[in-house]
Amino acid sequence: MQRRTFVHRSTLAAFTAIAAASTLLAAPVAAQGTWPTGKAISYMVPFAAGGTTDTLARLIGQQLGTALGTTVVVENKGGAAGSIGSEAAARSAPDGYTLLGGTVSSHAINISLYPKLGYDPIKSFSPVTLIGTNPVVLVVAANSPHKTIKDVLAAARGKEGGLSSASAGTGSSQHLAVELLGYKSGVKFTHVPYKGSGPAIQDVISGQVDxxxxxxxVASPHIQSGKLRAIAVTSPKRLASMPDVPTVAESGVAELKDFQVQSWQAIFVPAGTPTPVVTRLHDEIRKILAQPDMQKRLTGFGMEPADLSVAQISAFQKAEVDKWAQVIKAANIKVD
Structure with a gap:
């Protein structure tokens, strides 16, 4: 999944310096050392309050406001898997006073699901920070006969329609993970969408869904209680919290050697925001995220903290957009 181009920090620093110098005269007031002016910064969350994106915005926003000497106000504007709030942020002035909490849904998947999306996840924004990634885990009921990826694929091949796989809804990361598994392995699965992870995972526990x-x-408490068996994680390497659970790439199936699925959280600003402002935001947020207590909070959310340059985030995001576009097209996934 992470087919990204890495840029050496010295190269990035040189580029930033050149960009800052070349835009100094033409850039808005915000780029000339007077930003922020004391005006409140809006940190837009394109999801309802209480979720991971919202919680991260409040944790980061409070400390960012202190670091910048101004106020950061979190605004929730949910709907359409993050599309409504993201469109509003894209239309905001590129002056450094609007931040957006973006995710794999709003900034990689939606562009291929919604035919009339009101923004482009790449062209309409500039990335600031990749906060962290959250891999998913393939689980079956504790009494399931399947113990490995090879078991799952063999069983799916031998069952009409393939094994059934639950998800929190059509177009969710859970749905696209099984579509990617089928796309790469050439094996058919039957997707069973639910309205949320809660009822979906309960039907897996009961054996109603394979x-x-x-x-x-979501899955860890049920794995620890013995109600679910973890088959494989979708991260590039094994998780510290599940050291005995192999990655999908470790399955020994050649077609899955580069299989990765990760939900992620990031911060964006509207395209055209002055480079010095983006750099300052990146540096300040990076300091916040590096704090031990913040690292502990991230791992508590089941996230793997990230530390990428702005250029690396851009490459990572583009690879994500391209990958999910292929999967969605191949699976003919439609969202009304």
């Missing part, structure tokens, strides 16, 4: 990809945050 399997499910879900976030480690």
């Amino acid at each position: 399997m499910m990809f879900d976030t480690t945050v």
Whole structure:
């Protein structure tokens, strides 16, 4: 999944310096050392209050406001898997006073699901920070006969329609994970969408549905209680919290050697925001995220903290957009 181009920090620093110098005269007032002016910064969350994106915005926003000497106000504007709030942020002035909490849904998947999306996840924004990633884990009921990825694929091949796989809804990361598994392996699965992870995972526990990809945050308690068996995680390497659970790439199936699915959280600003402002935001947020207590909070959310340069985030995001576009097209996934 992470087919990204890495840029050496010295190269990035040189580029930033050149960009800052070349835009100094033409850039808005915000780029000339007077930003922020004391005006409140809006941190837009394109999801309802209480979720991971919202919680991260409040944790980061409070400390960012202190670091910048101004106020950061969190605004929730949910709907359409993050599309409504993201469109509003894209239309905001590129002056450094609007931040957006973006995710794999709003900034990688939606562009291929919604035919009339009101923004482009790449062209309409500039990335600031990749906060962290959250892999998903393939689980089956504790009494399921399947113990490995090879078991799952063999069983799916031998069952008409393939094994059933639950998800939190059509177009969710859980749904796209099983579509990617089928796309790469050439094996058919039957997707069973639910309205949320809660009822979906309960039907996996009871055996009404064969399997499910879900976030480690949701699945871990059921794995620890012995109600679910973890088959494989979708991260590039094994998780510290599940050291005995192999990655999908470790399955020994050649077609899955580069299989990765990760939900992620990031911060964006509207395209055209002055480079010095983006750099300052990146540096300040990076300091906040590096704090031990913040790292502990991230891992508590089941996230793997990230530390990428702005250039690396851009490459990572583009690879994500391209990958999910292929999967959605191949699976003919439609959202009304």
